[in-house]
Amino acid sequence: MNARVEEHQQHADAWFAKIESLFKGKLDGEKAVELYAHVKSCDRCEKVFNRFATAEKALFGEKHAMPSFASDRVASRLFVDAKKPGARPAIIGIAFASALSLMLLVGIVPRTTERAEEFRARSGSTAGVKTDAMLRAFAVALGSDGELDVRDLASSQSKPKVGDRIKLLYSNFGPYSYASAVIIDAGGKTIARIAPALIDRNVEDTDLAPAIPLPDDVTAGPMKIIVVFSTNANGAAGAGSPSEPASADRIVRVIETELESNSGARP
């Protein structure tokens, strides 16, 4: 490649990426100040900056002379000195990052990818299609010592007890925008039902709903937590059948567990 073209491209890659970070709200403080100083003296970068600003304004289309994101950028630059408490936090940050890196290298801290794999393994059955939506369930109770007792129901050792609350977390990297849930006991009785609700996409371990109480009159024995993820509210409406085949716009996740009577003392 021509050296001049390569130089141009390197310049573009370095500074344009910073401009993009700024517009994504990921660049502030000293780095933003440095970027503005450069853009002020660089026609190429100013053009790119303005292109981002035009796109931003076209999307968010605020009526004000100073759109709110632009105003935030100016404020971030204006108050940069006030944000600078000194070098100490940076040193602490570097020290922490170094320690963490070392721990990752020697395997003290589990890597994120490993955790993700573990998470997938814990998820319920998926009716034979590749799924991007996953579910976790926890039994939550207040222990006799006043401490919160949280048990992951993915473990065969952990079982919910009558009177516990069930906390559901979901991860959604698929096209699903809604989820509904139903919990049934050994007698087929519906313990709880969550109507189709909007859910986040591209998120991990996010609350599905407030913790669901398991009332005292439910039958101990096998219990199923069934969650339907779907692309529309109607698709998530019928959450009753775990054997129902999944389709492209709807998927069923099931966690099977054993509900224990609450006769003994809690651990």
Add this chain to the structure above:
Amino acid sequence: MLLIENRALLDAFRRGERPALEKVYTAYADAVAGFLRSGFSFDSSGRACRFLGARSAFDLEDRVHDVFARAFSERARIAYDGLSPYRSYLLTIARNVVIDDFRRKENVLVEYSLDARPDREIQSELRPDLVHGGEPLHGEVAPSGLPQADAEAKEVLDLVKAFRTTIAPREQLIFKLRFEEEKDHTEIQKETGLSPSKIKTSEQRIRERFFEFMHDRGYFQGYRPARRGWLSAMKRWAM
């Protein structure tokens, strides 16, 4: 009237306390931006000159920053009498910042005309929402008289429309409330029951996806977005 009516705020402002400065900035940033967008006439060495207004989004942000940086200096804070409207005081600073800039660039008359034109200052005072022609805004293009600029603006709008169809329903709702109806986080929280952090996360996600969407459609030509991941980082480090 913010500082005149609130003496405690005025005292904090004069002491340079950050929360007070932020409050003043939030209250007046739009007025300063409107003033700088529209331009104004002034005299310099006996010549009638005109500042034609900030030439671009970057220029506007940069000038607004310079005005507040000067207005928030200790000297300017102490010099404000606390009796006259702060807005007028601030717009005078804005005017002086521009005139100082003009004097520095006097030999490069790019943004200025030496012809005295009808004063648009009044218009800028009355119409802070004034937008430059040719800018795509609110799904419409204000004609600029430049066919190429209008065509580019139309292209941006088409891309924005296409992007809007890709937003998830929950984010659509937040987008509508936040940017179309211009509601603040507290109001949105009341309407949707979503926590402020979830609203902020949704806003952030919309921004990020939008710029990635525009990239994918070739809007930012000539720029290779940085590849993420440890392998790329190692390669960059090794190069």
